Every structure is written in structure tokens, then in C-alpha cells.
Amino acid sequence: MPRAVVDVEDLLVRVKNGAEPELGEVAREVARLAQEGRLGEDDDEDGLLVPALLARLAGAGDAEARVSVMAALRRLAGCAGGGNKEKMASIEALSSIVRSLSRDVDERKEANALLLDLSDIPQVRQRIGRIKGSIVMLVTLRNAHESGTHHDDAEKLLHILSSNPQNVLLMAESGYFRPLIHHLNEGSDMNKILMATAISKMFLSEQMKSSLGEDGAVEPLVEMFKSGNFEAKQSALGALRNLSSSLRNAELLINSGITRQLLQLLFSVTSVLMTLREPASAILATIAQSDRILLHKDAAPQMLSLLNLSCPVIQLHLLRALNSICGHTNAKRARARIRQNGGMQLLLPFLTENNVDIKTAALNLMFHLSKDASAELAQQVKETHLEILVKVISSPASGSEKAAAVGVISNLPVTDKKITEFLTRTNLLPLLISLLEANITTSSTLQRMWLLEGIVGVLTRFTVPWDKKLQSLAVGHGVVPCLVKLLSEGSVNAKSKAATSLAQLSQNSVTLRKTKSARWLCVPPSAESYCIVHNYQCTIKSTFCLVKAGAVSPLVQILEGEEREADGAVLEALATLMQDEIWEHGGMAIEKASGVHALLRVAEAGGLSSQEKAIWILERIFRLEAHREQYGKIAQALLIDLAQKGDPLLKPIIGKILAHLQLLQTQSSYF
Numbered sequence: 001m002p003r004a005v006v007d008v009e010d011l012l013v014r015v016k017n018g019a020e021p022e023l024g025e026v027a028r029e030v031a032r033l034a035q036e037g038r039l040g041e042d043d044d045e046d047g048l049l050v051p052a053l054l055a056r057l058a059g060a061g062d063a064e065a066r067v068s069v070m071a072a073l074r075r076l077a078g079c080a081g082g083g084n085k086e087k088m089a090s091i092e093a094l095s096s097i098v099r100s101l102s103r104d105v106d107e108r109k110e111a112n113a114l115l116l117d118l119s120d121i122p123q124v125r126q127r128i129g130r131i132k133g134s135i136v137m138l139v140t141l142r143n144a145h146e147s148g149t150h151h152d153d154a155e156k157l158l159h160i161l162s163s164n165p166q167n168v169l170l171m172a173e174s175g176y177f178r179p180l181i182h183h184l185n186e187g188s189d190m191n192k193i194l195m196a197t198a199i200s201k202m203f204l205s206e207q208m209k210s211s212l213g214e215d216g217a218v219e220p221l222v223e224m225f226k227s228g229n230f231e232a233k234q235s236a237l238g239a240l241r242n243l244s245s246s247l248r249n250a251e252l253l254i255n256s257g258i259t260r261q262l263l264q265l266l267f268s269v270t271s272v273l274m275t276l277r278e279p280a281s282a283i284l285a286t287i288a289q290s291d292r293i294l295l296h297k298d299a300a301p302q303m304l305s306l307l308n309l310s311c312p313v314i315q316l317h318l319l320r321a322l323n324s325i326c327g328h329t330n331a332k333r334a335r336a337r338i339r340q341n342g343g344m345q346l347l348l349p350f351l352t353e354n355n356v357d358i359k360t361a362a363l364n365l366m367f368h369l370s371k372d373a374s375a376e377l378a379q380q381v382k383e384t385h386l387e388i389l390v391k392v393i394s395s396p397a398s399g400s401e402k403a404a405a406v407g408v409i410s411n412l413p414v415t416d417k418k419i420t421e422f423l424t425r426t427n428l429l430p431l432l433i434s435l436l437e438a439n440i441t442t443s444s445t446l447q448r449m450w451l452l453e454g455i456v457g458v459l460t461r462f463t464v465p466w467d468k469k470l471q472s473l474a475v476g477h478g479v480v481p482c483l484v485k486l487l488s489e490g491s492v493n494a495k496s497k498a499a500t501s502l503a504q505l506s507q508n509s510v511t512l513r514k515t516k517s518a519r520w521l522c523v524p525p526s527a528e529s530y531c532i533v534h535n536y537q538c539t540i541k542s543t544f545c546l547v548k549a550g551a552v553s554p555l556v557q558i559l560e561g562e563e564r565e566a567d568g569a570v571l572e573a574l575a576t577l578m579q580d581e582i583w584e585h586g587g588m589a590i591e592k593a594s595g596v597h598a599l600l601r602v603a604e605a606g607g608l609s610s611q612e613k614a615i616w617i618l619e620r621i622f623r624l625e626a627h628r629e630q631y632g633k634i635a636q637a638l639l640i641d642l643a644q645k646g647d648p649l650l651k652p653i654i655g656k657i658l659a660h661l662q663l664l665q666t667q668s669s670y671f
Helices: 006-018 020-035 049-059 063-077 083-088 091-102 103-119 122-130 134-144 151-161 164-172 178-186 188-203 206-214 217-228 230-243 247-255 256-268 270-288 291-295 299-309 313-326 332-340 343-352 356-369 374-379 383-394 399-410 418-424 428-437 446-459 468-476 480-487 492-506 510-518 552-560 567-578 583-592 596-603 610-622 626-646 649-659
Strands: none
Touching: 006 020, 006 049, 020 049, 020 063, 049 063, 049 091, 063 083, 063 091, 063 103, 063 256, 083 091, 083 103, 091 103, 091 122, 091 134, 103 122, 103 134, 103 151, 103 383, 122 134, 122 151, 122 164, 134 151, 134 164, 151 164, 151 299, 164 178, 164 188, 178 188, 178 217, 178 343, 188 217, 188 230, 206 230, 206 247, 206 510, 217 230, 217 247, 217 256, 230 270, 247 256, 247 270, 247 291, 247 596, 256 270, 256 299, 270 313, 291 313, 299 313, 299 332, 299 343, 313 332, 313 356, 332 343, 332 356, 343 356, 343 374, 343 383, 343 399, 383 418, 383 428, 399 446, 418 428, 418 468, 428 446, 428 480, 446 480, 446 492, 468 492, 480 552, 492 552, 492 567, 552 567, 552 583, 552 596, 567 583, 567 596, 567 610, 583 596, 583 610, 596 626, 610 626, 610 649, 626 649
16 A cells, blocks of 8 residues: 655645744654654655754754754654765754753753764764864763663763764863773774873863772873883873872872882983973872872882982972871881981981972971981081071061971970070070961961971970070060960960970979069069969969969860870870979869869870879879869769779779779778
């Protein structure tokens, strides 16, 4: 039975002239006829129906009409002959279809399916990538999780388009890296170089860098560097440099064994490879941020030996790498090896370096190396070096340079009197206090934290208990209010050092009270200055009194916090109020600041030495009946538990407290 003749002219008129609701209706009719095989290219002898539908698609404002038009185009594209597909392959036609990828779910679905049907034409695969935003929209569709977006169709189309390297690069820029990694693994040598070069120049967020590493980009790039020609090595290093700032990628690189090859490249004297030394040193600087670099025990000494053989750019990268290595928490052996290889002597000439970045990096490295070798630093640092450090601190240098210089001085042994005398002559003390005052209340940054920690570390030198004149000088310059403020404002390290200085000052409060009380006073002291703890007219300047300084409450607050690193220094400061002659009133001052609860907290959760000191203070506090009555019931369960399960070293002093609380006889085996 012959098929019914379709009036193509009528369809054409209705497509061209119909309103949008009618356009949708006629488009659905076209789709149905094409699907039934009643409307093919032979029926549309003039080939005008597809161009007419494309024209209406470009201008249609109704989403439903556009969906129907694209469905009709899909059915016509499937007709035998391929002529209809060719008509849809123009840039203008494809642009209209691509625009629908950014619209609602049904329209995205239909546009994606139509493009997939057309993608068997080579020109279509080239042209889609050239349409602005097309790859981005397809990647967005692929990544979408909502139903009806046809994730699989988008991924299929992207896979087809990935045969074109330029499309692959566009996908990578949109955050879809799988095709790029495929080219890195299996592409031609030129394609591999193209992909690696693109990674080296691409702006990548941390998440994108991590994604590239997780998806397998690091391994083929390392292989390119190890076994490729010069151009391959160059492009691979550029890509790895961009990726290596991700800590996870840094670990992948170290695990790949690239560290040894990078160092070998730095030692190379082959002229053609010299240009690769800078990116190689930059990669070493970034991967050194991972503590896995410590597994390569020879890496740090080798970098150190290259310092004087390198240009400034490479020197800076090497210094940054060494800083990262020495800054790791478990890097004590690495620091020792660097010192054994003459690290300190090698760094001292950098103090006169004109390049501020190199000078700062060298200062920071000196600071790291001196953390566990302050005596060795003192032997090697001469007055000329100290003078340079003081000049850095007093100059309008950058905050990072000042922080580094202060950090080096803070690691010099406080017992070295010659260093102290020199630093006093250079008026470093008032300079540091001025810097401290200016930075305590500024916005919190890592650089500010290092600066404050360094300053307060140096101040422990000027508050040593065996030099009352030096203490008086520091107090006269206003050090105490700054130290007290740091108890609340500083990092836990700064709080600890501030507490140490306050403890050193407070150690002499009792003896200063005695020496000053015998003096004849022209003006009677005010009642406000009377200190119940020291039983004297205390002031900060005369007796370095913790109570008059307002330090007791902030010290107690540190013990109430979650960080335990400052406990030891804080307890040493509070213990100065519990000396034999003043313990009764000192205990009252601590109790008034809610110190009993804080001490019990340390006794429960602190380290052994902190537990021991806290319990020593508690024993003296519990000698007073008022304190036993108020806190005895709260304390007894914890103390009994500690006596039974805690360190045996604590048992005798806990026994004394339990005896005060009448829970234990003084003849007990605890003593």
C-alpha cells in the first residue's frame, strides 16, 4: 500500500509563519512524520524545511516550542542520506542548539541529544568547541546530579569532542580533566607536550590541582621529565611546578622518586639543561612542605651545598625548601645534619645580602637551625652579626624580615651575659617593647604571630631572675603591661613565654619587698598600693608584683583553656605567689581568680610536670580550712582517682592533700 503523500509546502508555511504555540504543534507533527518514515529528504526536494526550523529555533522565545523544534530536527537528522545533518552543521545552527544547553531541563536534554546525533560529522566536532561557552555548559551538564540532565549523553559528547586537543584544553579549563590525563598517558609526544604546557600556564584552584593529582596527572608528567627529550622535560617541569603546591600532589611527587632527579638536575653543568634548574628548584621548594621529604635524608645537605653555586632565584627556592624541611615538627635530625654540614657558617654571610627575600629566608633558616642548638649559634654569631640583626629590627624593614631577625636573637642562650650586655648597649629593649605595643592589637596574621613570639622570647633574656638591675630596666620601659596583655592576646607559645618572664620577675618580689621596706619614705604610700599577698606597698616598678600587674586572672584563664602547652610556664608564675613566706595570701589571690577549678583541670588533664606543679600549689591552698570547706568535695574524687591511677610520682603530694581533707591518716603509706 503506497504511503500517503505529505504536503511539505503546507508544513513549510506553517513552520515559517505560525505563532509559537502553532510552531510547537507543527514541529511535533514533523517529528512524528519523520519517525514514521513518511517525511524524508526526498520529500523535501528543495531542502527548505530544516533551514526553516533552524531559523525559528534561533528566534523562538517559548521553551516548549524550542524543545519541539529540536525534537523535529533530531528526527530529520536521522533520515537516510545525511543531507539534513550537513544543514545543521553550520556554526549558526550549532550556536542556536548550544544556547539551549543553558536552559531548563527538558531543553538541555534535547539539545544535548541533538548535538550527540550530529557529532559523527568531523566538522561538527571541530565547530562545537569553537562556540563560546559550549564546552563549559557540557561539563556543567556532565557534573550535574539532577534528574533529566542526561549526564551520560553529556559525557559521551565530551568524549567524542576530546579527539580534538583544543577541546581537551577547554574541558580542562572548565575543571574536567579526564580527557587531558588520557592524552598525557596515551597521546602522541606532541600532544603530551601540548597538555603539559597547558597545565603549566593554567590558573588552577587548590581543588583543581588536587583533582588533577587524584585523577592521575602526576605520574605521566614525572615520566615525561625522567625520560622525555628537552622540550618534554621543560613542559613537564612547568606542569609539575603548577601542581606541586597542593600538599597531596607534593606527597605524590615525593613518592614518585622525583626528588633525586631534581637534585641531579641542579648539579648538572650541561648547558642545555641549565634553563631547567630554576623550575626544578621551585618544585623542590613546594614539595618540601610535605614532611615526607624527610625520608630523603640527603636532600637537605645537597640543597645546602648548592646555595653558593646558584643564581639568586635558585638560592631563594633552595632556602625556602630548607626552611620547610627544618620547620617540620619531626625535623630535629634534619636540622642536626644541616648544622653538621656547616649550615650556620654558610648562612651568616647572607645577613648582608641586598636581596630582601633571600636575606629573610636565610634569617628564617638560621632561626630554625638554632631551635635546638642555641649554644652553637652563640659561638658562631659575632657582635657584627648581632649589630646587623638589631639594625634590621630598627629599620623600616618588612614585617617578615623583622620577625626573622627577632626570632634568631630569641634563640640565643639567655645565660650568655656578653650577648645581653651588647643587646642592652644597642637599646634593643625599648625598641622591642615599642614593636610589641604596636603589634599586640593589630590584625592576627602568621607573620604577626611569629614577630610577637620572637619579641617575647627575647624579653625572657631581660627578665632573668639573677639580674635585678636588668629586670628593673625592663620594667621601667613598660614591659609588664605588654606581657600581661599577651596572656590574653598572644598565641599559646607567646602566652607561655610571657608567663615565663612574669614568673622570673615575680620570683624577686619577696626579696624586693624586704630591701625596699627598710627605706625611709618621704611620702606615705597610698592604701591602693598595699598588696595583701606581699604584705607591702607594692607597685609594678618597685616589686614586680603579679597581683598589682593584674596578671593572676589572665594566668588562670590560660589554665582554663583547651591548649595545654603554656601550662608549665603559667604554673611557675602562679607558684611564685605560693612561696613559704606568702603562701597563705597567695593562695587566697589564686582562689579569688577562680584558680582552684583551673588547677584541678590541669591536675586531671595536664602533662606530668604540670600535674605535679598544680598539685603542689593545691596542697598549699588546701592547708586553709576555708578552702577545704569550699572545694574539698569537688576535689576529693579527682584526687583519689589520680592517687590510684596516676603517676606514682604524684602519690606523696596527693596524700598530703587527702590528709588535709581528713580522707587519709598522716601515717599512710602514701608518704
